[in-house]
Amino acid sequence: MRTIFAVLGLAFGLSALASDAAPAAFPEVPYPSGYRDWRHVKTMLIEDGHPLYASFGGIHHLYANPKAMKGYAGGRFPDGAVIVFDLLDAQAGGNAITEGARKIVGVMHKDSKKYAATGGWGFEGFAGGDPQKRAVGAAAASACFDCHAAQKAHDYVFSTPRGGE
Amino acid sequence: MRTIFAVLGLAFGLSALASDAAPAAFPEVPYPSGYRDWRHVKTMLIEDGHPLYASFGGIHHLYANPKAMKGYAGGRFPDGAVIVFDLLDAQAGGNAITEGARKIVGVMHKDSKKYAATGGWGFEGFAGGDPQKRAVGAAAASACFDCHAAQKAHDYVFSTPRGGE
Numbered sequence: 153m154r155t156i157f158a159v160l161g162l163a164f165g166l167s168a169l170a171s172d173a174a175p176a177a178f179p180e181v182p183y184p185s186g187y188r189d190w191r192h193v194k195t196m197l198i199e200d201g202h203p204l205y206a207s208f209g210g211i212h213h214l215y216a217n218p219k220a221m222k223g224y225a226g227g228r229f230p231d232g233a234v235i236v237f238d239l240l241d242a243q244a245g246g247n248a249i250t251e252g253a254r255k256i257v258g259v260m261h262k263d264s265k266k267y268a269a270t271g272g273w274g275f276e277g278f279a280g281g282d283p284q285k286r287a288v289g290a291a292a293a294s295a296c297f298d299c300h301a302a303q304k305a306h307d308y309v310f311s312t313p314r315g316g317e
Numbered sequence: 318m319r320t321i322f323a324v325l326g327l328a329f330g331l332s333a334l335a336s337d338a339a340p341a342a343f344p345e346v347p348y349p350s351g352y353r354d355w356r357h358v359k360t361m362l363i364e365d366g367h368p369l370y371a372s373f374g375g376i377h378h379l380y381a382n383p384k385a386m387k388g389y390a391g392g393r394f395p396d397g398a399v400i401v402f403d404l405l406d407a408q409a410g411g412n413a414i415t416e417g418a419r420k421i422v423g424v425m426h427k428d429s430k431k432y433a434a435t436g437g438w439g440f441e442g443f444a445g446g447d448p449q450k451r452a453v454g455a456a457a458a459s460a461c462f463d464c465h466a467a468q469k470a471h472d473y474v475f476s477t478p479r480g481g482e
Contacts, residue, residue: 188482192357194416195376202412211360247367251359251479314416317353 178290179266181276183283184259187236190215193224193313197242197249211251212239214311223262229307231272233262238281254281260309270297271308343455344431346441348448349424352401355380358389358478362407362414376416377404379476384427394472396437398427403446419446425474435462436473 193214198205215236216224223229236259241252257278264272275296277287288295300308358379363370380401381389388394401424406417422443429437440461442452453460465473 189356191354192378192380195360195378196416197362197376197414199412199414205412211362213357213360215357247364247370249362249364251361 178292179263179274180286181259181261181267181274181288181292183278184217184234184236184257184261187215187217187234187238187257190217190234190236191221193235193311199242208239208255210240210242210255211249212237214238219262223307223309224313227307229262229309231263235260235309235311255279256287257281269293271300271304273297273300273308275300343457344428344439345451346424346426346439346453346457348443349382349399349401349422349426352380352382352399352403352422355382355399355401356386358400358476364407373404375405375407375420376414377402379403388427388472388474389478392472394427394474396428400425400474400476420444421452422446434458436465436469438462438465438473440465 193216195211195213197211198208200209202209215238217232217234219230220233220235223233236257238257239255241255243250243252259274259276259278261267261274261276262272263274267274270293275288275292279285279287297308300310303310358381360376360378362376363373365374367374380403382397382399384395385398385400388398401422403422404420406420408415408417424439424441424443426432426439426441427437428439432439435458440453440457444450444452462473465475468475
């Protein structure tokens, strides 16, 4: 899980590079329309002091479409599987933490041919959840896949659902 | 939101009373089968020091079935609307908090006739998420509805989805 953050953090840091690029010279990852109606897989909170707090501090939820759920169950994700990392600000007060504004919508999208150069997965992050604000862009290979490659035995995915679910 | 916890906390405290009762003399609330595939509405964390920590410490998620989503959108919840309060242990470490075991599955189930005595809503809590471990039972009126009655203008529901969702 943490490795995902590290990878996304790197990608996020490279966002300026990506947005400077002219017409897309990479296979774009579509915005995951409707992901808020997908299965909520799990949630985690990154607090101040965590090494990835600057990039990923807050509450994040993982959502998976039906094809991604088949992947979690069987170990191989079919084309069309999409996993979303939905990061929200964490608002602390009164010994409780609630959700604030959206920081980024991270995406892994499986398409064996389109994203063959990165294990069959496309990687992207949409700043603030805005479909027009791509934070990874052409940097997916170096910013995301280089690390995900270590997870080849699990089809390049780090996360797993909670036990029994 | 906090009022919901207070109400559930009271109900939880009365669980011994409920389980001592012989055959159910109250309209039972069905276990919300399949709720993990419903819409994830929002999430909150209750930390040590919060007045309701003893009963509701941890990470909780709210889930709503399609009829409940219509209720959130329109203000009136149709019969068949179900809202689930899914409470998990919070595991802290390394400046991060992750999800642990399930503590209780709280339920509000709309049926105008069956639950007429409590505003058309049935209230229940399933300890550990076990459909056989009812933590509210016959105490729903005093333990839950007495407080929810204050929310009559919002069809007795406290929670609202995040802005823009």
